[in-house]
Amino acid sequence: MLDDIVKEFLVESYENLDQLDRDLMALEETPDDRNRLSSIFRTIHTIKGTSGFLAFPTLEHVTHVGENLLVRLRDGELRLNAEITNGLLAMVDAVRAILGNIEAQSNEGTETYERLISTLEDLRQGRSSKTSVVTKPESAEIAVEEVVRELQDTVSAAVSPKESSKKPRKTRSKKEQPPIQGGPSRTTEPSRIVEPSVSEQSAASRIAADQIEEPEQEPDDHGPGNGSHGETSAAEPGSTRRSSRSMSDGGDNDKNSSVADSSVRIDVHLLDKLMNLVGELVLARNQILQYSQRTDDAGMTAASQRLNLITTELQEGVMKTRMQPIRNAWSKLPRVVRDLSMSCGKQVQVKMDGAETELDKTILEAIKDPLTHIVRNSVDHGIEAPQVRAAAGKPLEGTLWLRAYHEGGQVNIEIIDDGGGINTDRVRQKAVEKGLVSAEQAAAMSDREAIQLILLPGFSTAEKVTNVSGRGVGMDVVKTNVEKIGGTLDIHSSLGQGTTLRIKIPLTLAIVPALVVTCEEDRYCIPQVSLLELVRLEGDRARKDIELMHSVPVYRLRGQLLPLVYLDEELSLRRHRTDEERRSADIVNIVVLQAEDRQFGLVVDQINDTQEIVVKPLGQHIKGISMYAGSTIMGDGTVSLILDVLGIAQQAHVLSEHPSRQFLDANSNRNEQAGAGESWLIVDPRDGTRAAIPLSNVARLEEIRTDSIERTGRQQVVQYRGQIMPLVSISEFGQVESDETGTISLVVFNDGYRNVGIVVGKIVDIVQQSDSVDASAASDTRIIAGRVTRIVDLSQLAMNA
């Protein structure tokens, strides 16, 4: 396939060429239109520039000569006449033919257009008359029908310009027929002198000249004329002509339709408008769905379901039009890195991973500047000078990785350097110097927290102004910018080994899935991005499981303490509960949320459902309240507020340093541990072994009856969600036996194309375990939960299916 860049070039060039045709025609009417000339010049110049860049030498050569001619025209040294127009049109056609070849065969084809080039050259030097006679056949050869009429004029005009101005057309053409006939064969001589190798071409052009004369002028002359050209022009020229014709005509009509006609340039504002309209449609759809649920009318239900589907597809489609690969934001970074590393005397190579990851154009625009800043920071502060690196035993050349990937409806962008890392002691010291924190606070901070200090306003890079860093935006601005588009910024650094900055941003801003909750009769939306899980406690559990840690309510979520935040209290809809009240609730609905690296439980009155909501910005009077991210219109037409999880976490001091330091520290440490480990699904294949599957690989857990297993050839399969799913056994000793009840457990694994059922026997447990516990002998066995456990690579297994 063609490279994207070549494809873009083709699309752009075809568009430009069409414009060029029109411009040239218009120019004939008004030869002195300087603007139009300049525009033509620019177009050709662009094509030339790009073709040089993409290594299309013939195209470059042709356009280069054309450009030279245009320069003279533009500068007023030459005046446009029909001859020059024809030459230029011929060039446009040649360019088109070459583009057609590039599209069809990924190369320029064998044609070199020597003749056209020399003609253009002649035209540039103001030589016309006879040479121009040569030109005509050349141009005719490429697009016979198009120029045939003009050709007649110019050919005769060129041969005897004075006569042509006086005599009426019909008589003239009769009279001058012989010179035209002779023209091409005569001019074969001079062209040989210039380019000895083009005899074949000139012969072809002779044929072409004949072809042109045929239809209108002298049908009788046709036979002898053809014969008189001699042996050289017998077979080969004909084929040359055919091929060149098919190149221009066929290529134009069929093939560029595949590239040029299949893409349209659209104003971004139009897309924005479409996106807004789709947003409105989603709202209307939500309303209709709600009404249709209340009626029993089957027709209404069917219609609304159909509307539902179409709206969803339309929404996806429109969103797709706004998606652009992140490459667009990255493309200028290698240059930035190069310039910067040169001026710092460092050696840095840039590696990119996942450049094709797509995200919304608005978001792309919004992260361009922060990205540049982070990259600058990494090169300036992160990667060390070569001698320092050598001393540390690292390769002289530092590496800067840019990675992007999709994860859970979000885009992760990582900027990783293998530099010196962040010296947390120095950061502490600087922060104290700047008066951002007190010495005691600084000393009490964990390294992780200290790193976050560089994100404080006023810290930035001001301590170390160089000519490269220290201007532009500071890290606090980077953070604000990322958060403005609903993203989060995360820094990991280990001293001496490098720094990783991770930006997580949503795919799009306009329409997001959200959880709807009720609090004091009002509904609020929580973006699902921050949602981890829902917990509902009833009766005894509600009373017992909410524990108080010095009047701070917490809940033990799988053994970890989760601080609880009561939404109604945070919104000041009711006074804070007493300890007694907290303990005596009958039902507690907890929405477990993630705010930066902390988790907390938001207690709400009721959890309704999830919905696609259209985010509308808040007006100036509410914008300042950090607890809200926006507003939306619900299915019944009422307005609901969208909660800003980060804002609520801050308001509730989940993220702050003060109220319960130790508690938070402990919490963050646990989170770190949890983050370092992986969750494993422990299964018992009933063959005396234990196996563990990374939970991240598991799509679903299913239980099936053994009698539902069918066979196709030697493969065991089951019908799963209307599809045939192959089964593989996890056991190294063949088939897994079912238990006495006749059921068997499956782990459904999706390898991106299909589901594969892994027969696992019995599911034992889910455990979390750090990777670093043992690098034991066999890499695929570990001790997990006190037993030797085989680690199963599902993708490997699935290949056997």
Place this chain on the structure above:
Amino acid sequence: MTIQNSFCTFRVGNLHLGVEVLRVQEVIRAQKMTRIPGSSEVVRGLMNLRGQIVTALDLRRRLDLPETDTADGQMNVVVRTSDGPVSLLVNEIGDVLVVDRDQFEPPPETLLGSTRDLIAGSYKLDGRLLLVLNLDAVMKVAA
């Protein structure tokens, strides 16, 4: 010939107020409102105006007028601002009045306090004063 201005007039408490008619987008009856916990008490909530979300400001509270009885009517005067439409809650809608420009007078020096910025001046009508709101100042509500 004197220059004339048109004002959309309404009553808030016992004040007779007016806004230039060109700044008014529409006048609608009381709407279902979504309250915004944590916002200034002047901000009464958000309403759905044909798919557009509009903030409603309580003009009585904005003007520091005493609370009146809830039976007093409630209407929305939706005005255009640089930040999109904003609704002003008023008690009663009056006529559109055409007044002579030369009847205008800025507020007296004795009008003090925060209200002074909100009232651009008054037109001396027959038997009563029409107070002209300075909309841009009215919109500046501390969060």
